[in-house]
């Protein structure tokens with residue numbers, strides 16, 4: 097098989113990889129903010145419960161979590177698993193897992209903002225929601241860009257874990273082609289794809305960081 | 313009727329009683345200075361007055377409207393949120409650490425709350441803000457971010473931000489303590505000017521000479537009590553109480 101052919105085959109899985117990447121970010125970031133707020137809640141049972149869930153999600157393998165999400169409906173409710181479920185289970189598993197990581201990053205970011213910011217806003221009459229949306233959130237975004245970038249880079253590589261649910265993303269194709277050709281070359285090609293993908297991610301995050309550097 | 317009154321307020325943090333049955337009332341146009349040693353409860357009193365802390369017991373009124381009132385068991389009960397929101401419009405607070413919003417320009421620091429909290433017309437607010445900015449000697453700094461300004465300039469922005477809400481009374485908690493000595497003068501000058509314009513103010517300060525000059529009344533606090541209160545020429549120049557005398561003596565020794 098020619099290099100061109102290998103690249104086309106592996107590239108055909110790139111769309112699926114992109115889908116996992118994009119939707120995971122789309123769901124896990126807002127979810128992460130909600131989880132972070134719940135984790136900081138004054139309602140003790142809620143905060144303890146969320147802390148426990150975060151601990152489990154960060155302390156067990158993502159691969160295991162994906163399998164549990166995928167087979168859960170079958171073992172718990174005896175439901176028949178459709179083919180479409182592969183993608184949904186993948187996205188649910190990834191989103192929940194990454195939300196746990198983002199939640200901890202966002203919480204640290206929010207708590208690093210001097211309490212005087214909230215106090216100034218309170219005295220000026222901002223509501224709690226206004227204070228969060230206008231004062232705290234924008235400062236949190238800026239402060240958390242470096243750790244968020246790390247997570248996003250990890251996510252690019254983690255998308256390959258979707259192969260355990262036989263969801264046909266880039267890595268699944270690379271392994272198949274590699275086995276068929278008895279060659280490592282396709283895996284190198286896949287590695288190059290992931291690397292380039294991350295290069296783009298890094299540049300994009302750098303841009304965002306620069307755009308937010310208009311203040312200190 | 314006083315513009316502001318906090319009556320029989322007590323406040324504890326755990327076992328530590330920080331305010332003991334304190335009553336302060338301020339009339340329109342009055343300038344009151346609060347002095348006292350570190351830990352005497354000055355900031356806590358201001359934080360109770362501005363509702364950053366809740367009082368354990370005591371009444372709090374602005375313009376005769378109750379923000380909090382003792383119930384029959386002597387515990388402070390606060391007014392419903394809608395009422396408190398209205399009362400919050402009556403006062404402003406200037407912090408020791410400025411607490412400007414770093415992601416907003418000077419102009420936006422001033423205009424955002426009047427527009428999004430008081431729902432005033434943006435154009436009008438901006439016009440007013442520009443007047444305040446030049447009054448504070450900050451012309452040309454409208455589009456600067458707080459971090460690009462000196463401490464003294466930042467504190468002037470903070471004062472302008474509070475004034476832009478058109479408060480009836482302004483509280484200051486050690487407005488010059490975070491500043492280099494050469495920058496305190498510019499802040500004191502601004503406050504002096506406000507006093508001449510009959511802005512009602514309550515100022516916690518360690519600047520004795522300033523308190524003596526600018527205040528109509530001085531309150532000396534120690535250990536969560538008001539020890540002495542009166543005209544500055546009495547309290548600062550000729551204190552009656554021994555504790556006041558000791559505090560002021562230590563003060564003149566130190567600087």
Ligand SMILES: Nc1ncnc2c1ncn2[C@@H]1O[C@H](COP(=O)(O)OP(=O)(O)OP(=O)(O)O)[C@@H](O)[C@H]1O
Pocket residue numbers: 325328330348349350351352353354355356357
């Ligand atoms: N949130 C809090 N939790 C526990 N203790 C507190 C809290 N805030 C203040 N205190 C304590 O209450 C006492 C009074 O503090 P406060 O800040 O009102 O004093 P202050 O007169 O403003 O002192 P300074 O001149 O140093 O600013 C101090 O002993 C302080 O440690």
Ligand SMILES: [Mg+2]
Pocket residue numbers: 354355356485486
């Ligand atoms: Mg203080």
